[in-house]
Amino acid sequence: MEEISEIKEYAKEHSVPIMMDEGIEFICNYIVEHNVETVLELGTAIGYSAMRFARLRDDIFVSTIEIDIERYQQAVRNIHDNNLMDRITVYLGNALSYTFKEKFDLIFIDAAKSQYINYFEKFKNNLTENGAIISDNLFFHGMVENIGLTHNYSTIKLIRKLRRYIDFLKSNQEFETTFYTLGDGISVSKRRHPNLQINNNKGGVIKI
Numbered sequence: 726m727e728e729i730s731e732i733k734e735y736a737k738e739h740s741v742p743i744m745m746d747e748g749i750e751f752i753c754n755y756i757v758e759h760n761v762e763t764v765l766e767l768g769t770a771i772g773y774s775a776m777r778f779a780r781l782r783d784d785i786f787v788s789t790i791e792i793d794i795e796r797y798q799q800a801v802r803n804i805h806d807n808n809l810m811d812r813i814t815v816y817l818g819n820a821l822s823y824t825f826k827e828k829f830d831l832i833f834i835d836a837a838k839s840q841y842i843n844y845f846e847k848f849k850n851n852l853t854e855n856g857a858i859i860s861d862n863l864f865f866h867g868m869v870e871n872i873g874l875t876h877n878y879s880t881i882k883l884i885r886k887l888r889r890y891i892d893f894l895k896s897n898q899e900f901e902t903t904f905y906t907l908g909d910g911i912s913v914s915k916r917r918h919p920n921l922q923i924n925n926n927k928g929g930v931i932k933i
């Protein structure tokens with residue numbers, strides 16, 4: 726599939742979760758504004774977000790990992806159809822068992838929500854000095870704020886884990902995190918640095 730609209734349609738038809746429009750726009754703006762050149766994405770799905778990132782500029786390189794073989798294969802096909810094989814590398818496997826030697830300007834966490842703390846701890850050392858870790862789906866369709874919206878036991882367990890991740894970010898001594906009420910809830914975490922100010926002036930910033 727060459728057109729982004731076709732990929733979105735495929736995702737809808739096959740129930741493949743991909744980023745919401747607001748969320749993807751936010752990250753694309755972040756990449757442009759901060760001159761991000763290298764991205765590590767955890768959770769490729771069918772390559773939608775990786776391609777959106779790589780298409781922003783010709784000097785952007787994306788490494789992305791997917792655990793599901795069918796999604797991985799579809800991502801490889803899509804990336805090939807869009808001639809982005811030189812700048813997007815897709816890995817097949819469990820992000821938690823994978824070790825990357827390189828450092829990245831941006832690490833985007835979009836894989837299994839129950840593992841967010843583990844991803845953060847595992848990959849934080851793969852960040853460049855002023856790099857950021859961005860996480861998606863922090864609100865989980867409003868359920869993180871209002872757990873009463875579901876009675877499903879596994880969803881409740883997942884929501885508790887996301888709440889634990891939010892607490893982990895809020896109390897983290899090493900990283901400072903800004904939360905955004907965009908898409909399904911996004912966080913941007915940057916290493917604390919005496920001379921580094923996190924920009925809190927963006928619309929939609931909230932305390933949760």
Ligand SMILES: C[S@@+](CC[C@H](N)C(=O)[O-])C[C@H]1O[C@@H](n2cnc3c(N)ncnc32)[C@H](O)[C@@H]1O
Nearest residue numbers: 743744768770773774791792819820835836837
């Ligand atoms: C929300 S989707 C990713 C969407 C994609 N970033 C986009 O917006 O186009 C999450 C993906 O993470 C994958 N995943 C879950 N756990 C994983 C793991 N431990 N390692 C790698 N991929 C994982 C799932 O199979 C799923 O395809």
